[in-house]
Each structure stands twice: as C-alpha cells, then as structure tokens.
Amino acid sequence: MQRAILEVQSGRLIGTKAVLAPSQRLSVGRTPLADFVVPDDQMSGIHFAIALDDQRCHISDLESVGGTMLGGERVTEGDARNGAWIRAGETDFSVHFEASTPPPIDFESYLDDAEEDEVDPLMAVWLKENREPRRRLAAALAARKEKAIQALGGADGPRFVVLDTARSPRIRTLLKESVEPCRSLYEGHEGNSLAHVAPYLVELPSGSGLLARLIREGWEKRWGTFIDFPHSFKELRRHLRRLLIVGDADSRQSYYFRFYDPVVLDAFVPTCSVKQREELFGDIRAFFVEGRLGQVVRHPGKAP
Numbered sequence: 001m002q003r004a005i006l007e008v009q010s011g012r013l014i015g016t017k018a019v020l021a022p023s024q025r026l027s028v029g030r031t032p033l034a035d036f037v038v039p040d041d042q043m044s045g046i047h048f049a050i051a052l053d054d055q056r057c058h059i060s061d062l063e064s065v066g067g068t069m070l071g072g073e074r075v076t077e078g079d080a081r082n083g084a085w086i087r088a089g090e091t092d093f094s095v096h097f098e099a100s101t102p103p104p105i106d107f108e109s110y111l112d113d114a115e116e117d118e119v120d121p122l123m124a125v126w127l128k129e130n131r132e133p134r135r136r137l138a139a140a141l142a143a144r145k146e147k148a149i150q151a152l153g154g155a156d157g158p159r160f161v162v163l164d165t166a167r168s169p170r171i172r173t174l175l176k177e178s179v180e181p182c183r184s185l186y187e188g189h190e191g192n193s194l195a196h197v198a199p200y201l202v203e204l205p206s207g208s209g210l211l212a213r214l215i216r217e218g219w220e221k222r223w224g225t226f227i228d229f230p231h232s233f234k235e236l237r238r239h240l241r242r243l244l245i246v247g248d249a250d251s252r253q254s255y256y257f258r259f260y261d262p263v264v265l266d267a268f269v270p271t272c273s274v275k276q277r278e279e280l281f282g283d284i285r286a287f288f289v290e291g292r293l294g295q296v297v298r299h300p301g302k303a304p
Contacts, residue, residue, distance in 0.1 A: 002098050004052045005179055006036070009085075009092040013038060015183040025051040027062065028088065042066060043089025050080070050095070057095050059086065083176075096176045099209065103217055104170065109138070144294035145219045149212050151288075151296045152226055158288050159204055160236055161214065162260035163224035166197035171223060175200060178210040181233055185241055199224075199260045201240060203233050219290055225260045226288035239282045262289035269299045 004020040006028070018036045020026055028036045031045035044064040051058045057080040061068040069087035070078045080086065082100050086093040119127065152158060162185070165171045175182050182202040184191050191198065204211050204226075214223065229236045246257040258264050259280065266289050272280060281287075281301040291297040 002055060002100065003179060004050070004057045005096045005098060005177070006050055006086075007094050007096070007176070008038070009094050011038070011091050012040065013091075015181070017179065017181065019179045020050065020052040020057070022052055022055075025049055028093075029062075030089070038089070038091050041089040041091050043091065047088045048086070050086075055097075057081075057084070057097070064088065094176070098179060099174075099177050099213065101173050101177060141220070141294065145215050148215050148219055148290070148294075148296050152215070153208070153211050155206060157204075158226040158228040158286070160227040160229055160233070161202050161204060161211075161224050162227065162240065163200045163202060163214070164222070164258070164260055165195075165200060167221060167223050168218070169196070170217065171200075172196065174210065174213055174217070175202065178202075178213075180204060180208055180210045183233075183237060185237065185244060187241075199240075199244075201233065201237050220294050222262050222290070225262055225265055228285040228288070229283065230285060231283060236284075239284070243280065265289055265299070266291070266297060 003022070006018045006020065006026065008014055008016045018026055018028075026036055027034045027046050027049045028038065028043075029046040029048075030038060030041050030043050034046045043066065044062070046062050047064040047066075048062055048068040049060045051060070059068065059070050059075065059078045059080050061076050066089055067074045069075070069085075070080060071085055080095040082095070082097045084095040086095065114127065117124075163171050163175070165175075180202055182200050184195060184198040184200050186194055186198045202210070218224070227236065240259075243257055243259050245254050247254050259268070265287055269277075269280070269287070283301075285301050287299040289297050289299070
C-alpha cells in the first residue's frame with residue numbers, strides 16, 4: 001500500500017525523511033519523547049503528530065506552544081494532501097505520498113495508439129505507414145530498459161545515483177515521492193536558489209522501487225549516473241562535491257564539471273590522466289551510464 005513521506009525542508013536536518021506505513025502514527029518534536037526528533041528548534045518537546053490512515057494523512061497539533069501551521073494556516077487538526085507544507089517551530093516540512101503522481105502523457109505513445117478516424121487525414125496516412133515500425137522501436141526501447149533494471153537492480157548493483165534535475169522537472173517529483181534518502185550536491189544559498197536544476201545524490205537500497213521508475217521514465221534521456229561506492233551516503237556526497245568545480249590551468253578560471261551527465265562521463269573517463277582518474281574515482285568502485293545503444297556501460301575505478 002501507498003506510504004507517506006514527511007521530509008524536513010529547512011534547518012540542519014534538511015532532506016531527512018520519515019516514512020509512514022498505513023495505520024502508522026508519528027510524533028514530531030524537539031525532545032527524545034518524540035518519535036521524530038528535531039533538536040535545536042523552538043518547537044515543543046512533542047509538537048505535532050502525523051498519521052496515515054485510509055490513504056489520508058492526518059495532522060494533529062499536540063497542544064504545542066507555538067502552534068502547527070498546515071498550508072500557511074494554524075490548525076489543531078487537518079488533512080495533508082500530496083505536497084502539503086507544515087511548519088512547526090522554525091522548521092518546515094513537506095508531505096508527499098509515495099509514487100502518487102503518474103508520468104505525464106506521452107504524446108507520441110498516444111499518437112501511436114490513436115485510431116485513424118481520431119486524427120486528420122494526412123496524419124492518418126502517416127500513421128498507417130509508420131505505426132508498426134514505431135511500435136517495434138518502442139518495444140525495443142522497453143526491452144533495453146528492462147535489461148538495465150536487471151543489470152542495475154541486482155544485489156551487487158550500484159547503491160547510489162546522481163540525478164540531473166535540470167533534465168526534467170519530473171525528476172524532482174519522483175524524488176519527493178520516494179522514500180529513498182536524497183540530497184542536493186549544492187549547499188547554502190546556492191543550493192536553495194538552484195534546487196530545481198541541481199544534481200541530487202540518491203541512495204538506492206536493495207529492492208528500491210525508485211530505481212525501476214527512474215529507468216523506465218528516464219533511460220536514454222541522460223537523467224543521471226549510477227555509482228558503486230562501498231562507504232556511506234555522507235562520504236560519497238563529500239567526495240562528489242569536490243568534483244563540481246574544476247580549474248583551467250591556462251585561464252585560471254573555474255568551471256562547473258557535469259560529471260554526472262552520462263555523455264560527459266562516458267567521453268571523459270577514457271581520456272583521463274592517472275591523476276585525473278584518481279581524483280574522479282577516489283573510493284568509487286565503478287560508474288554506470290547509459291551507452292549510445294541503450295546498454296549499461298560500466299567504468300571501473302581501476303584502469304584495465
């Protein structure tokens with residue numbers, strides 16, 4: 001059944017998620033008496049509760065001193081819809097339901113399934129001539145995606161992915177509606193102002209449902225790069241942040257390095273010097289990207 005996700009949107013715990021299963025109730029507050037603790041905040045010890053029941057998320061203020069805001073209004077009780085905003089003390093939260101927003105309508109798929117009497121005469125002729133070849137291409141792409149899911153979703157597959165949200169606003173929607181830990185590689189004012197186009201590091205635990213959704217919707221669209229890394233999310237994020245800016249020795253200027261773009265990485269790795277390779281990989285065991293023919297390409301950390 002669909003789960004609910006409470007995510008911190010501000011402060012030291014930004015990006016931290018609490019996941020609610022159906023019929024689960026979670027209290028939020030400043031002290032260890034709460035189920036979800038937000039320390040160093042002005043909220044009450046146990047400030048509000050959130051409960052998921054019958055596919056609705058119910059918010060209850062627990063007689064807090066400062067009150068609980070839901071959608072900009074102070075409430076005692078209220079139901080949170082997908083994307084709702086909650087404020088308690090000095091902390092902002094969002095509420096989303098897992099995988100609740102369907103993919104946007106694919107016009108080309110719609111067109112391929114259209115009947116000839118549903119389109120104008122010229123389009124009907126074009127469809128008659130091209131429908132079957134296009135369907136074969138679509139079937140081939142779907143098969144490549146399923147192979148990629150099998151290759152990347154196995155027990156020994158990559159545990160992380162860096163997604164380029166500048167590629168599509170759909171990526172941000174998928175991340176908001178996922179239970180997997182994720183965080184922008186940008187920080188501070190830059191991170192806030194560029195959140196809609198930032199690269200996001202996402203952890204993919206075994207059995208992640210997000211991985212399949214990302215590949216089925218974004219494979220061969222350059223959405224991101226998968227990474228096999230043996231250490232923690234925090235350590236990988238620290239390493240990847242060092243790669244965001246590179247310097248030009250001749251001009252002495254700095255530039256953003258889009259290493260997380262599959263095409264950029266696929267072209268850069270074979271040209272790396274030994275030093276560049278060491279700086280790029282660090283403890284990363286391998287990068288995985290989409291190849292030109294839709295296959296999974298693995299770039300190992302050690303030169304062959």
